[in-house]
Every structure is written in C-alpha cells, then in structure tokens.
Amino acid sequence: MGVHEIKPGDVLLAVEDISLSFGAVRAISDVSFDIRKGEVRAIIGPNGAGKTSMLNCINGFYHPQQGTITYKGQKRSAMKPYEAAAQGIARTFQNVALFKGMSTLDNIMTGRNLKMKSNLLTSMIWWGKAEKEELEHRRFVEDIIDFLEIEAIRKTPVGRLPYGLQKRVELGRALAAEPELLLLDEPMAGMNLEEKEDMCRFILDVNDEFGTTICLIEHDMGVVMDISDRVMVLDYGGKIGDGVPEEVRTNQNVIDAYLGGGH
Numbered sequence: 001m002g003v004h005e006i007k008p009g010d011v012l013l014a015v016e017d018i019s020l021s022f023g024a025v026r027a028i029s030d031v032s033f034d035i036r037k038g039e040v041r042a043i044i045g046p047n048g049a050g051k052t053s054m055l056n057c058i059n060g061f062y063h064p065q066q067g068t069i070t071y072k073g074q075k076r077s078a079m080k081p082y083e084a085a086a087q088g089i090a091r092t093f094q095n096v097a098l099f100k101g102m103s104t105l106d107n108i109m110t111g112r113n114l115k116m117k118s119n120l121l122t123s124m125i126w127w128g129k130a131e132k133e134e135l136e137h138r139r140f141v142e143d144i145i146d147f148l149e150i151e152a153i154r155k156t157p158v159g160r161l162p163y164g165l166q167k168r169v170e171l172g173r174a175l176a177a178e179p180e181l182l183l184l185d186e187p188m189a190g191m192n193l194e195e196k197e198d199m200c201r202f203i204l205d206v207n208d209e210f211g212t213t214i215c216l217i218e219h220d221m222g223v224v225m226d227i228s229d230r231v232m233v234l235d236y237g238g239k240i241g242d243g244v245p246e247e248v249r250t251n252q253n254v255i256d257a258y259l260g261g262g263h
C-alpha cells in the first residue's frame with residue numbers, strides 16, 4: 001500500500017490538533033498526541049474528559065471536525081471503522097460487545113473474518129482450498145485460546161461467563177484480527193483484583209510476544225502507571241498532561257484535575 005515500514009519506537013499514529021463537537025458539546029479540543037510503535041500508551045482523565053471519543057476518532061467511528069490523523073505515515077481522510085480494521089486497528093469496548101449466545105470459540109472466530117479470503121463462490125469452486133484455509137484460521141484461533149488460558153470455556157456460550165472472562169474473550173476476538181494497533185477501552189473495568197492482575201499480564205504479553213502496539217483507557221491509576229510506557233491526560237476535552245508515568249504523576253494540572261475530581 002506504499003506505506004513505509006515502521007520500526008519500533010517510530011510514530012505509528014499521530015493525532016494533530018483534532019477537535020470534535022456534538023452540537024454545543026465540545027468532546028475534544030485541539031488535542032495532539034502520538035502513539036509509537038511497540039509501546040503501551042494510556043489515555044486517562046476524569047469522567048466525560050473525551051477519552052472514548054478519542055478512541056472513536058482513531059478507529060473511524062467519529063470524524064473530527066478539525067485536525068488530522070496520520071497512520072503509518074499516511075494522512076487519513078474520513079475513514080470508516082471497517083477500513084481502520086482492514087489497516088490493522090482493532091478495539092474492545094467499554095461494555096462487552098460479544099455475541100452472548102455463541103461460544104467463546106465462535107466469538108473469537110468472528111474476529112478472524114477480515115483475514116478470511118474465501119467467499120461462497122470461491123468455496124464452491126475451490127472447496128478443498130477453502131477447507132484448508134478454514135482449518136488454518138481455526139488453528140490460529142485455538143492458539144489465541146491457549147495464549148489467553150481459556151481452553152476450559154472454549155465451548156461455553158459467553159453469556160454464561162463471569163464478566164472478567166467475557167472481557168478476556170473480547171480481547172481474544174480483537175487479537176484474532178492480528179492487529180498492529182490494539183485499542184482497549186477500560187479493559188479492567190468491573191474486575192476484581194485477581195482478574196485485573198490476569199488482564200494486565202495478558203496485555204503485557206500481547207505487547208511483548210506479538211509486538212502489538214496498545215492504546216488503552218483505564219481508570220485504575222495503579223494499573224495505568226504500572227503497565228504504560230507513556231500516559232496522556234485529558235480533562236474537559238483538552239490535553240493537560242503527557243509523558244512517562246512519573247512525569248504525569250507529578251504534573252500539577254493532573255493532580256488538580258483529579259483532586260477536583262467528580263466532574
């Protein structure tokens with residue numbers, strides 16, 4: 001696609017001066033920040049600060065009225081979510097968005113759709129080829145299931161699983177697309193301590209073992225500071241801090257926004 005190769009540490013995605021409004025509500029005001037290849041990047045901020053809106057801009061759900069987003073060196077125009085997905089951007093949602101009646105295995109398999117080349121016509125003509133491809137995809141999905149340690153629930157309808165496991169299945173579905181950039185919206189929300197520790201470990205393993213770049217929104221400050229390389233802080237739609245965890249922890253604007261809290 002004429003996109004130059006990105007080395008670890010290079011900028012994978014750059015957001016420049018973007019603003020997004022819904023009528024009179026300004027969700028994002030003139031925010032610039034970047035995500036480097038191979039890092040774990042966090043976006044934090046009080047409720048309503050614009051964090052989810054930012055992820056929605058990155059994966060094409062929302063189109064900012066101002067500013068630009070450059071992914072792998074290419075400035076994007078108004079991109080649709082499926083186009084972002086085709087270019088290697090996957091995401092999970094604040095509230096689990098899985099097919100509740102379907103098994104863990106089948107839910108993760110749906111994340112593989114983009115990678116499947118065979119359609120009905122080719123599978124009628126090239127039945128053997130399509131079957132082989134299907135087998136390869138199943139093997140890939142089984143590997144994800146092993147990696148996330150969810151073999152025991154592979155046939156269980158996800159609606160019957162506890163919330164923490166559903167979040168893990170959702171992570172599996174996103175991984176099935178073999179993303180280059182993985183966006184996680186509050187991956188640990190609603191989890192107990194043990195589930196949070198597990199999820200942290202999986203996020204770091206995905207980053208380490210697959211080299212996947214990760215951008216996450218998370219409210220648990222301990223977790224954010226532990227697992228992120230850099231943290232960007234939003235408040236009332238504007239950026240008030242950006243840097244390594246230590247810089248952000250000691251940033252007076254950030255301390256004030258959190259102490260002022262409750263908005």
Ligand SMILES: Nc1ncnc2c1ncn2[C@@H]1O[C@H](COP(=O)(O)OP(=O)(O)OP(=O)(O)O)[C@@H](O)[C@H]1O
Binds near residue numbers: 049
């Ligand atoms: N589709 C929409 N229509 C109208 N207003 C919206 C929409 N999406 C977001 N907003 C508004 O934009 C602002 C930022 O919302 P956003 O969900 O991005 O914040 P957030 O930081 O993710 O909050 P939280 O931590 O509570 O999830 C809020 O005032 C919200 O009400």
